[in-house]
Amino acid sequence: xxxxxxxxxxxxxxxxxxxxxxxxxxxxxxxxxxxxxxxxxxxxxxxxxxxxxxxxxxxxxxxxxxxxxxxxxxxxxxxxxxxxxxxxxxxxxxxxxxxxxxxxxxxxxxxxxxxxxxxxxxxxxxxxxxxxxxxxxxxxxxxxxxxxxxxxxxxxxxxxxxxxxxxxxxxxxxxxxxxxxxxxxxxxxxxxxxxxxxxxxxxxxxxxxxxxxxxxxxxxxxxxxxxxxxxxxxxxxxxxxxxxxxxxxxxxxxxxxxxxxxxxxxxxxxxxxxxxxxxxxxxxxxxxxxxxxxxxxxxxxxxxxxxxxxxxxxxxxxxxxxxxxxxxxxxxxx
Numbered sequence: 001x002x003x004x005x006x007x008x009x010x011x012x013x014x015x016x017x018x019x020x021x022x023x024x025x026x027x028x029x030x031x032x033x034x035x036x037x038x039x040x041x042x043x044x045x046x047x048x049x050x051x052x053x054x055x056x057x058x059x060x061x062x063x064x065x066x067x068x069x070x071x072x073x074x075x076x077x078x079x080x081x082x083x084x085x086x087x088x089x090x091x092x093x094x095x096x097x098x099x100x101x102x103x104x105x106x107x108x109x110x111x112x113x114x115x116x117x118x119x120x121x122x123x124x125x126x127x128x129x130x131x132x133x134x135x136x137x138x139x140x141x142x143x144x145x146x147x148x149x150x151x152x153x154x155x156x157x158x159x160x161x162x163x164x165x166x167x168x169x170x171x172x173x174x175x176x177x178x179x180x181x182x183x184x185x186x187x188x189x190x191x192x193x194x195x196x197x198x199x200x201x202x203x204x205x206x207x208x209x210x211x212x213x214x215x216x217x218x219x220x221x222x223x224x225x226x227x228x229x230x231x232x233x234x235x236x237x238x239x240x241x242x243x244x245x246x247x248x249x250x251x252x253x254x255x256x257x258x259x260x261x262x263x264x265x266x267x268x269x270x271x272x273x274x275x276x277x278x279x280x281x282x283x284x285x286x287x288x289x290x291x292x293x294x295x296x297x298x299x300x301x302x303x304x305x306x307x308x309x310x311x312x313x314x315x316x317x318x319x320x321x322x323x324x325x326x327x328x329x330x331x332x333x334x
Contacts, residue, residue: 023117025052029190033235036261047092057143131158134146183231188235191255
């Protein structure tokens with residue numbers, strides 16, 4: 001008797017190792033999964049302008065990055081309603097500031113850093129969470145972050161499959177503008193947006209699924225290098241079919257538990273990493289478990305011996321695993 005539904009994932013045409021540079025854009029699920037890779041010391045960049053859930057806002061954000069947009073006074077506004085900070089509709093509040101100049105400087109620095117990373121990225125993961133989009137009433141521009149402003153400033157609606165498809169196509173075009181050789185993995189966040197109601201959440205996710213399928217099945221229409229690929233990773237299906245139990249959720253019954261996130265990471269590693277790289281991951285995990293042992297007395301001889309041992313193990317792993325960098329785990333020895 002088979003009491004477990006396994007989601008089949010087709011073999012991929014590319015592989016990730018510790019030399020790979022991985023970029024993640026999209027919903028909070030992108031933040032969570034990128035953190036799984038980062039914790040295991042992969043080279044990761046995640047949501048430099050903050051979390052963004054819908055494809056239209058993300059397309060606008062990635063296009064600005066790809067084209068090297070220079071943010072100016074007109075791109076930011078002062079919050080007279082809440083905190084008095086300067087914000088940008090296209091960015092998270094972590095890029096907000098107390099002055100206009102500081103906010104603009106943060107935005108332009110983030111653009112430059114992201115462009116540099118994307119130009120060298122091997123794989124870009126794009127995770128979409130919803131088909132509902134906020135638009136500014138004044139000019140119809142999509143909003144990535146409402147910054148707790150007056151709701152009357154915005155209109156909100158569910159976009160169509162065609163609009164979602166066009167937005168994803170634009171995301172792909174922007175990424176290819178910077179790096180025609182990178183592979184792109186599209187996925188749908190399994191986190192439900194229950195504030196819209198169960199039915200609307202289903203329609204929203206289905207819209208994203210149909211749009212992604214159109215791009216994966218028929219191509220983006222964007223010229224690509226011979227080694228370039230666009231694929232779909234079934235994170236949504238894994239949660240719905242393999243983890244269909246509330247024990248894999250946090251107490252709000254919407255966000256995934258740490259166990260669920262780690263399981264999805266394992267499925268991604270099985271898909272995108274070779275057997276050799278999976279072995280390297282296991283070695284790194286074992287090392288990190290020991291290296292992060294809590295130290296009571298750093299000046300004691302036993303602790304100094306322990307630190308020497310950790311530093312030696314780190315150096316050995318860096319020799320064994322090309323591209324691995326454990327400099328953050330090495331500690332000064334007295």
